[in-house]
Amino acid sequence: MLSVDDLSITFGGLTALRGFTVDVAEREILALIGPNGAGKSTVFNIVTGLYRPSSGRVTFRGRDLLALPPHAIARCGIARTFQNTEVFRRLTVLDNVLIGRHTHLSAGALRGALGLPTVAREEAAARDAARALLARLGLEDAAGLEAGSLPLGLQKRLELARALAAEPRLLLLDEPAGGLNPTETQALMEVIVRLRDAHGLTIVLVEHDMELVMGISDRIAVLNDGRKIADGKPREIAAAPVVIEAYLGGEDD
Amino acid sequence: MRYPAVAIGAAGLVAWPWAAPPYFVFLASLVVVNAIVAIGLNLLSGYTNQLSFGHAGFLAVGAYTAAIVATRWPGVPVVVALLTAALGAALVGLLLGVPCLRLEGLYLAMATLAFGFVVVEAIVNLEWLTRGNDGLRVPTARLGPWALATDTARYYLAVLVGAAMVWAALNLVRTRTGRALLAIRESEIAAQASGVHLAKYKTLAFVISALYTGVAGGLFAFVVGFLSPDAFDVFLSVDFVAMIIVGGLGSVPGSVAGAAVLTVLNDSLAGFQNYRPLLFGALLIASMLFMPGGIASAVRRLKGG
Ligand SMILES: Nc1ncnc2c1ncn2[C@@H]1O[C@H](COP(=O)(O)OP(=O)(O)O)[C@@H](O)[C@H]1O
Numbered sequence: 001m002l003s004v005d006d007l008s009i010t011f012g013g014l015t016a017l018r019g020f021t022v023d024v025a026e027r028e029i030l031a032l033i034g035p036n037g038a039g040k041s042t043v044f045n046i047v048t049g050l051y052r053p054s055s056g057r058v059t060f061r062g063r064d065l066l067a068l069p070p071h072a073i074a075r076c077g078i079a080r081t082f083q084n085t086e087v088f089r090r091l092t093v094l095d096n097v098l099i100g101r102h103t104h105l106s107a108g109a110l111r112g113a114l115g116l117p118t119v120a121r122e123e124a125a126a127r128d129a130a131r132a133l134l135a136r137l138g139l140e141d142a143a144g145l146e147a148g149s150l151p152l153g154l155q156k157r158l159e160l161a162r163a164l165a166a167e168p169r170l171l172l173l174d175e176p177a178g179g180l181n182p183t184e185t186q187a188l189m190e191v192i193v194r195l196r197d198a199h200g201l202t203i204v205l206v207e208h209d210m211e212l213v214m215g216i217s218d219r220i221a222v223l224n225d226g227r228k229i230a231d232g233k234p235r236e237i238a239a240a241p242v243v244i245e246a247y248l249g250g251e252d253d
Numbered sequence: 254m255r256y257p258a259v260a261i262g263a264a265g266l267v268a269w270p271w272a273a274p275p276y277f278v279f280l281a282s283l284v285v286v287n288a289i290v291a292i293g294l295n296l297l298s299g300y301t302n303q304l305s306f307g308h309a310g311f312l313a314v315g316a317y318t319a320a321i322v323a324t325r326w327p328g329v330p331v332v333v334a335l336l337t338a339a340l341g342a343a344l345v346g347l348l349l350g351v352p353c354l355r356l357e358g359l360y361l362a363m364a365t366l367a368f369g370f371v372v373v374e375a376i377v378n379l380e381w382l383t384r385g386n387d388g389l390r391v392p393t394a395r396l397g398p399w400a401l402a403t404d405t406a407r408y409y410l411a412v413l414v415g416a417a418m419v420w421a422a423l424n425l426v427r428t429r430t431g432r433a434l435l436a437i438r439e440s441e442i443a444a445q446a447s448g449v450h451l452a453k454y455k456t457l458a459f460v461i462s463a464l465y466t467g468v469a470g471g472l473f474a475f476v477v478g479f480l481s482p483d484a485f486d487v488f489l490s491v492d493f494v495a496m497i498i499v500g501g502l503g504s505v506p507g508s509v510a511g512a513a514v515l516t517v518l519n520d521s522l523a524g525f526q527n528y529r530p531l532l533f534g535a536l537l538i539a540s541m542l543f544m545p546g547g548i549a550s551a552v553r554r555l556k557g558g
């Protein structure tokens with residue numbers, strides 16, 4: 001459903017991706033791994049329209065994503081989380097999730113300002129949906145708190161809730177387990193698998209936690225220095241000499 | 254607790270002209286005018302993080318539009334004059350907002366500052382329309398058979414319009430558009446990833462902000478009765494920014510409170526022209542030091558703790 005073809009991008013003199021290609025199938029969980037600075041987050045930033053590649057193509061369900069601005073890409077059904085969390089810090093947890101539902105609400109400025117009954121109904125329904133989502137992720141008690149006041153683990157969960165509020169088809173998770181303890185990581189794995197199994201989501205995740213990656217991915221693509229050096233089932237990747245050399249032999253955080 | 258408070262406030266507003274001397278009725282009308290500007294400015298700066306030092310320009314556009322409409326078409330209902338002022342200012346807001354999309358922070362502040370100067374220059378030079386430095390007398394506001402010829406009548410007009418504007422702003426910030434503006438303030442990349450169209454909402458913030466300020470300008474024209482370009486200088490724009498800082502960025506009630514405090518303060522310091530900037534500056538610094546988040550968050554803390 002997502003097809004990334006021959007992407008290259010440079011920042012100043014630095015080449016962050018060199019001819020990176022990967023295809024993601026419907027309902028697949030694909031992990032993108034590689035040492036720090038390999039270009040994993042850059043792939044997400046290109047797919048979501050924040051960066052323009054110098055060459056290459058990105059298509060999602062037949063649409064050319066490189067022709068679309070970021071908000072339009074979100075509307076196609078792609079949601080993401082960020083490596084360094086980007087919650088709306090001074091807004092409440094509930095408002096964070098409601099902004100995630102932005103594309104599913106219809107009230108414009110005038111109808112909103114006039115407080116029409118249709119708007120009130122839409123708002124009430126959105127709030128119910130947002131609260132239900134928070135409850136599913138164990139955040140119901142935090143609904144009224146400022147997002148920036150939450151510990152990092154909960155902020156990561158809130159970002160996931162905000163992304164899910166958009167009811168995406170494709171979910172991009174950038175280091176979702178970063179900063180989580182083993183119990184939290186275990187819970188997160190279960191959530192991710194359930195999203196695919198129960199909701200039919202397609203998921204691409206960037207992750208350093210090899211246990212999590214090996215445990216839930218259908219397929220793993222390995223990036224090193226902007227190039228894809230391996231792509232295959234977890235078992236194959238774990239055994240590939242080129243991966244062991246580049247990834248496990250190199251510096252890691 | 255909320256409805257009784259609103260009822261008491263409404264009763265106070267209705268009773269004010271009977272309790273207060275005429276000058277204070279006039280002053281209260283100015284508070285309402287400034288409160289509407291402060292709400293508009295807060296939607297742009299406090300909610301969407303786009304700083305403006307040019308809102309006196311939008312106020313002037315609204316004021317002169319209403320005055321010219323009322324002069325050209327004698328007997329035009331005040332509501333029509335105010336609507337024209339709103340639409341005129343909103344159009345100018347659109348024309349300024351689109352090129353300003355490329356700017357932020359200090360550069361945006363400079364561009365809006367320049368806009369304020371341009372408006373004053375335009376008023377000075379378009380004498381056939383604005384009577385330039387001679388100033389423009391504003392006809393009495395009319396509402397059907399009534400002429401709003403007293404301070405009290407104009408006060409009630411201001412309060413009615415002001416109440417409607419506050420109500421609309423409260424609705425707006427609690428629904429989809431207001432949240433989109435806040436999302437942009439908090440994180441542009443996360444807002445976009447949530448499907449918020451940055452350019453559209455940043456421009457919309459400019460348009461709504463200008464519309465509010467245009468309505469306030471129209472009211473100002475009828476309340477004061479005489480317009481001249483020197484009333485819309487850059488210091489007025491700075492006053493508006495001070496109102497939302499003292500009142501609280503990102504708060505509608507805070508905007509109203511900040512407008513009330515600064516309007517009354519400005520008025521009581523009118524006798525001390527030389528010390529005014531000093532006292533004013535001291536208040537602003539003290540407020541930022543001891544009351545970060547303004548009156549709105551101070552009240553929130555009092556209620557919470
Ligand atoms: N906006 C940017 N400006 C300059 N360099 C960048 C930018 N984004 C990423 N890079 C560089 O591109 C390379 C890949 O970064 P990134 O994709 O974040 O790696 P990671 O695999 O750790 O997520 C790094 O060398 C990084 O410094």
Ligand SMILES: [Mg+2]
Pocket residue numbers: 040041042083
């Ligand atoms: Mg990264």
